[in-house]
Amino acid sequence: MSQSTSTSLSYDFHTVEPKWQAAWDSAGIFTVPDVPPADRPKYYVLEMFPYPSGQLHMGHVRNYALGDVIARYKRARGYAVLHPMGWDAFGLPAENAARERGVHPREWTLNNIAAMRATLQRLGFSLNWDREIATCLPDYYGKQQKLFLDFLAAGLVERRESWVNWDPVDQTVLANEQVVDGKGWRSGAPIEKKQLSQWFLKITDFAQSLLDGLGKLDRWPERVRTMQERWIGRSEGARIRFSLHQPPAGLDTNLNAVEVFTTRPDTLFGMSFLAIAPDHPLAAWAAAQNAEAAEFVAECRRLGTSVEAVETAEKRGFDTGLRVNHPFMDKSFPVWIANFVLMDYGTGALFGCPAGDQRDLDFAHKYNLPVLPVVLPPGKDQADYTITTQAYAGDGVMINSGFLDGLSTSDARSAAITRLEEQGVGEGVTNWRLRDWGISRQRYWGCPIPVIHCETCGPVAVPDAQLPVELPEDVTFDRPGNPLDHHPTWKHTTCPCCGKPALRETDTCDTFVDSSWYFARFTAPHAPTPTVRAAADGWLPVDQYIGGIEHAILHLLYARFFTRAMHRTDNLDVDEPFAGLFTQGMVSHESYKDSAGNWLYPEEVERTANGVVKTGTTEPVTVGRVEKMSKSKRNTVAPVAIIERFGADTARWFVLSDSPPERDMEWTEAGVAGAARFAQRLFRTVSAIAARVPANTACPEEISAQADALRRATHRTIAAVTEALESFAINVAVARIHELTSALAEAEKTIAKDKDTPAGLDFALREAARTLCLLSAPMMPHLAEEMFAELDPKAGLAASQDWPQAEPDLLAATSLTIAVQIMGKLRGTVQAEPDEDPAAVLARAEAEPNVARLLEGKRIVKRVHVPNRIVNFVTAG
C-alpha cells in the first residue's frame, strides 16, 4: 500500500502531537487528588487494564480511545475525572518467555510495560500516569497479600482437599470457570482430575448478594447480567436422604444413605430409579466390588473430558444392584451409575422421574425402567393420559401420588418438603451452581500466598510486619513444575507461632485475583495499606467501566465478590465496583493467504488492476473472511506503524468513526486514509478562519440569514454531539462533526470571495470553528489543541475549556420542510415556519401542485397535521 506524501500536509502531527502532550503534562490537568475534590462531582472512568504482552494492539486502541472520549467529555462537563492506567502483569507468558528465551519474567514484563506505556502515551490519552500500577511489583501484590490475610481472618478463605482441574500442559490448577469444553482456557489441553490441597475464596458466601446486586446494575448490558445470573445459578428445592435397602455387609456406614438434590420433590411418586455420578463415593465402592462397574466408571472419566462425549451426549448407565427405599412408599428402587450425573452439582446424585424430565425419560427407555405420570397437564384427562416420547416438566395437578393427589404442582412441592422434614429424611434447600473459587496455582510468576506451613501449628498466616512475601529473583525454569518449590532456600523459614522450622506456601494466586481489586488500588496507588478509605469510598464505584465482553462472567464476578469481601473486612464501603459497564466490539480485518496457503500480513499485500497480489510481485493472493485480528491469521495492524504514518488522532478518529462502539469494526486502509483526510480538512478549514477573522469578533445585533443559518447549524451540532456522547453513539457524534465541518467550509468560501461579508458571518464562522475544536477534542485532542491555539493563542488549552452549551433559541430551524402525504405516501413537500398556523400549512399543502393533481376527484375524509413535521390527507373514492 502506498505511503502518503507529507508535502501536502498542512497539519504536521509529528511535531504537533508531542507538543500538546507535553503541554497537558506540565499543566497537570489529568491529575486528580486521592480524595475527590468537594467542589465538583467525581467521575471514575476505567478501561480494563492490559496484559503487558509487549505490543499494544488495535483492540486496546479502540478500548482506550473510547474511554478517553468519555473521560475528556466528562472533564469538560465539570467533573473531577479519575482516569488511571496500569498493568495486569502476572501470568504465564512471562514464564514461557523465560523458558524459551532465558529472559527473567520480571525483566521481560517490565520491558513490555515500558514499550506499551510509550505507545499509550503517544496516543495522547488523558491518563493520570502518577497512578500507574503493575500487579507484579511487591508494592501491589504485597497489599494483595494483606487483603488475603484480612479475608482469612474474616473466614472468607479456606484450605481444602479437593478434586481439581489439572492442566497437564501448563502444569497448574484451573478454576471451573477456566475449563472450557473439558479443556484449559489458555492451553487448550484436555483437563485431568487430581486431588490437591487448595486455597479457596468463599465466593459462595456472597451468592445471594451477588445475585441480588445484579438487579441494581441498571447501567450494565442486560446480557451480561443474564450470564452472571445463570452462572450463579440459584435453584430452590429439597435435599433428600434415600436409605439403602439391605445395605451390603462391609459398606462404610456413611454410605448407607444417598443424598439427592431435587427441584421437583413434588414428583417423588414418579420415581423409578436413583442415579449417581461416576465420581460418587458409592460408585467408587461399586467399582471396587465389580470389574464391570469399574470399567464403566473408568470409561466415563475418559469420555468426560472429550468434546465428542458432550456433543453426542448419549445417556448411559450401569446398574449397581443396590436399591434405595422410597421415603413415602414401601418400595425400593435401583441405584444406577449414570454418565450424565455431575459430581460437582448438587450432591452428585439424583432421583429419576422419567415422566417429568426428558433426560430421565431417555434413560428409562434405554434401560426399560418404568414411567409413571404424576403431573396431569391442564386440559388433559387422567383416564387416557400417558407419557410416550415427551416428558412433561410443566405445572398441573398431581396424580398417582398418594397424599399429594389433587394438589397443584407448587402446593405439592411444599407439602412434600414438609413431610420429608417431619420424617427427618430431607429438607427444603437452596442450591447454587456457583462454586467456591480455588486460587492456588503452581506457578512462579504470581502473587505468593502469604501462609507458612508448620508441622506443629498447621497453616499459619504470615504476620503483617513480614509482608510483602516477595518472589525470589534467582529462579530457574529448566524443569517442569513450580520454580518456587524448586528454589533451594526460599521456602524454608520459621513458624511465626512456635518458631520451629517451617515451609512457605509455594503456590501463588490465580491472576484473576490481581485484577479483582485494582480499580480500588488506583484510588490510592502508593498507600501503605491496600486502600485508603476516604479515597476508595470517595471515588468508587467506577462510573464507567469499559472492556471486552469476554470478561462478562469471570473477571466481573470476581471483582464484584472482592468488593463485597473488602467491604466486610473494612477495606472500603461500597458493594458494587462498577456502576456502569460498556462492552466494546472487537477490531477485525480481512485475512490473506498466498497461493501456498500461508497467511500474509496486510502489509505484504497490495491491490492492483489485476487483483490482489503479494506486494511487489504478480503472485495472486486469496482474500479471506473479515475476522477478529489475531496473530495466527496475521490479519493484524500494528498501532505504532499507524501512529507513525497517520498520527495518533487519525488512529483514534478512525476506530471511533464508522461502527457503533458495541459492535465489531473492520479496520481498512481506505477507512484510516479517509480519517486522515478529514483531519487535514478540518485543520485547513479552521486555520483559514483563524487567519481571516480576528479573535475577538463580536456578534452584531442584526445578523444576515447566512450567519444565522451557520449559527443554528453550530448549536444544533452541539446538542446532537452532546446527546450522542451521552448515549455512547460515538459514530453519530463523528457524523455530526463531519456535517458542521462541511457547513463551515462552505460558509468560509463565501467570505473568501465576497468583498462585503454578510452581517455577523465573521462571528458565526469563529463560533463554529471554536465549537468544532471543542466537540472534536475528546476524539482528536491534539488536532483540537492546535486549531484552538490558532484561533486564539491566548485562550488557554482546549482540554481545559468547558463543554459548549447549545443556545435553546438557536436549536430550531428558521424554515421547516413539511412532508405532505396522501394515504401515507409522500407526494410533495411545503415550506413552513416553526409553529405556523395549522390551517395555513394545510392549505399550502393541499395546493402543492403534485398533491393537488393527485387529490383531484378524490374526497378528503381526514386531514392529519403534526405541527412542524407532516401533513397526511386521507381520501375516499
Add this chain to the structure above:
RNA sequence: GCGAACUUGGCGGAAUGGUAGACGCAGGAGACUUAAAAUCUCCAGCCCGUACGGGCGUGCGGGUUCGAGUCCCGCAGUUCGCACCA
C-alpha cells in the same frame, strides 16, 4: 437443546411511530494541473420514464395505525452466550 441479540444500498451504518438510506468508505462524472497526487463541485437504493413523475423498497408472512425500519404476533436466517444443573 435452552437463552439473548441482530437482519436497512456495493460496504460500515443513521433514523423521539412522521420526507428511509444522515455521515463515512468504495464508485461515477467534472473542475484545477503539462501530467499525476492533493483539493474542490456534482451524481448515486432498484425498476419504468428524456423529463415532470410513477411503481417497488428496511429478511419473509400477518396485525395495530391517518402513517411502521421503529409497536404486536408468527416464520426464516445470522451471531453470541450457556449447555447432561437433577
